[in-house]
Amino acid sequence: MEKGTRARRIKRRITCELVINGKRQSGIVLDISVSGMFVQTAASAALNQEVEVHLAATRASPELVVRARVARGRRVPPQLLAAAGGGLGLRVINPPPAYAQLIGEADEAAPSPTAPSPGVATSPARPEPPPAQRRFQVRLQATGSTRSRLLTVESPDAKSARSKACAVVGPGWDVIDVTEAP
Numbered sequence: 001m002e003k004g005t006r007a008r009r010i011k012r013r014i015t016c017e018l019v020i021n022g023k024r025q026s027g028i029v030l031d032i033s034v035s036g037m038f039v040q041t042a043a044s045a046a047l048n049q050e051v052e053v054h055l056a057a058t059r060a061s062p063e064l065v066v067r068a069r070v071a072r073g074r075r076v077p078p079q080l081l082a083a084a085g086g087g088l089g090l091r092v093i094n095p096p097p098a099y100a101q102l103i104g105e106a107d108e109a110a111p112s113p114t115a116p117s118p119g120v121a122t123s124p125a126r127p128e129p130p131p132a133q134r135r136f137q138v139r140l141q142a143t144g145s146t147r148s149r150l151l152t153v154e155s156p157d158a159k160s161a162r163s164k165a166c167a168v169v170g171p172g173w174d175v176i177d178v179t180e181a182p
Contacts, residue, residue: 009033010103015167018088019052020045026167027087029055032103034095036071040087042171045070053090056164057156059133061102067093135181136161140173149173152181 014029020043027041037053045051048069055064068090092099133154138161141148151168155161158178165175 012103014058014102015056015164017054017163017167018043018045019054020049026163026170028167029053030087034100034103036068036089036091038087038089042086043088044073045088047071047073050093051088051090055102056167057160058102061098063160064096064098064102066095066099069093132156137179137181138162138165138175139177140165140169141176143172143174148176 009031010033012029012032014032016027016029016039018025018027018039018041025041025043027039027043029037030040031038039053050067050069053066053068055061055066057063070088071091072089074086074088133156136153136155136158138151138153139148140151149169151165153161153164153168155164158180162175162178165178166173
């Protein structure tokens with residue numbers, strides 16, 4: 001892609017965790033493209049700082065870890081994060097093949113397959129099915145308060161359900177209990 005041209009952005013809502021200077025911060029990917037993504041988060045990072053993005057599993061793809069550099073930041077007070085759209089614009093560094101599948105650009109981003117040698121039988125590759133999604137109820141409590149919330153999330157396991165719930169409610173909440181929903 002030429003410098004100065006912007007890749008087509010695709011609206012997505014994927015929970016994630018950012019690892020910045022060894023610290024984990026929750027976030028939500030709001031849009032994604034071949035070259036980058038915008039993550040709604042209260043975390044801050046310096047321009048050009050390298051971060052690690054742990055994207056939660058979706059129906060179409062497994063959990064994915066992507067390296068990126070901070071291209072831009074938009075700081076807002078934590079209480080206005082969702083309304084004002086604060087977060088980090090990230091440029092992806094050497095994206096793994098699963099990243100292209102995640103954004104639905106597999107045909108554009110993946111190299112074209114080479115023709116098989118004559119006389120060699122090939123079978124079509126079967127993609128590994130995504131992990132089965134189960135419903136979990138996650139009870140959270142506001143830190144230092146008696147206020148609590150109950151969220152229902154779909155996830156392959158309880159650990160992922162815990163992470164998804166934390167990303168949805170943001171900082172200031174502690175997970176009390178995770179149970180599989182009936």
